[in-house]
Amino acid sequence: AQSVTQLDSQVPVFEEAPVELRCNYSSSVSVYLFWYVQYPNQGLQLLLKYLSGSTLVKGINGFEAEFNKSQTSFHLRKPSVHISDTAEYFCAVISGGSYIPTFGRGTSLIVHP
Amino acid sequence: SAVISQKPSRDICQRGTSLTIQCQVDSQVTMMFWYRQQPGQSLTLIATANQGSEATYESGFVIDKFPISRPNLTFSTLTVSNMSPEDSSIYLCSVGTGRGTEQFFGPGTRLTVL
Numbered sequence: 641a642q643s644v645t646q647l648d649s650q651v652p653v654f655e656e657a658p659v660e661l662r663c664n665y666s667s668s669v670s671v672y673l674f675w676y677v678q679y680p681n682q683g684l685q686l687l688l689k690y691l692s693g694s695t696l697v698k699g700i701n702g703f704e705a706e707f708n709k710s711q712t713s714f715h716l717r718k719p720s721v722h723i724s725d726t727a728e729y730f731c732a733v734i735s736g737g738s739y740i741p742t743f744g745r746g747t748s749l750i751v752h753p
Numbered sequence: 754s755a756v757i758s759q760k761p762s763r764d765i766c767q768r769g770t771s772l773t774i775q776c777q778v779d780s781q782v783t784m785m786f787w788y789r790q791q792p793g794q795s796l797t798l799i800a801t802a803n804q805g806s807e808a809t810y811e812s813g814f815v816i817d818k819f820p821i822s823r824p825n826l827t828f829s830t831l832t833v834s835n836m837s838p839e840d841s842s843i844y845l846c847s848v849g850t851g852r853g854t855e856q857f858f859g860p861g862t863r864l865t866v867l
Contacts (some may be wrong), residue, residue: 672854674855676858681863682860682861683757683845683858683859683860683861684796684845684847684858685858686855686857689855691854730795730796739784739849739851739854740786740798740801740849741856743795743796744795745794745795746794746795
């Protein structure tokens with residue numbers, strides 16, 4: 641069965657600093673990869689996705705992620721965070737011919753002024 | 754994309770009672786899903802809501818506890834039956850647009866059971 645590991649449960653960072661949220665997955669077959677963001681008291685919103693093609697994917701709000709097949713990773717990055725980026729971030733993977741994603745446990749990004 | 758609304762947005766209920774959560778989508782969709790997100794946890798799929806047939810439940814979830822209706826391609830309900838404090842959670846409705854594609858989520862229903 642597919643599994644998704646988000647190595648950091650919480651990442652504190654100061655405003656305007658860079659950040660990386662890590663995500664590793666277990667499947668060796670073809671995968672589709674997603675990052676979602678959940679702001680307080682809201683549902684999940686898609687940040688970015690990798691389906692095929694360029695391994696560097698750019699998303700909304702200045703976020704980007706890089707698909708690394710050899711390391712089975714899909715880390716999320718932002719060069720300069722804002723207070724408004726404080727939220728929960730979920731990595732998700734769909735493998736094979738499925739349409740149901742497996743979600744990681746989430747990483748809480750806390751941006752301090 | 755799809756715009757999804759849920760009712761109620763939150764509720765506080767007594768143990769032993771039931772709550773029905775509604776999910777409305779602004780367009781016809783084939784796949785609708787119900788998730789549970791317990792405090793500080795990730796999302797757990799409860800079931801896939803199938804239009805015109807019984808929902809498909811994931812391991813650990815049963816129809817008697819979480820009956821689901823899907824009368825058409827834009828609407829679904831999830832009932833949490835005979836609630837206990839362990840059912841306190843966020844319940845999320847989502848829709849999928851096809852294999853290998855992202856899901857779109859509703860804002861969630863925050864349930865507290867006393």
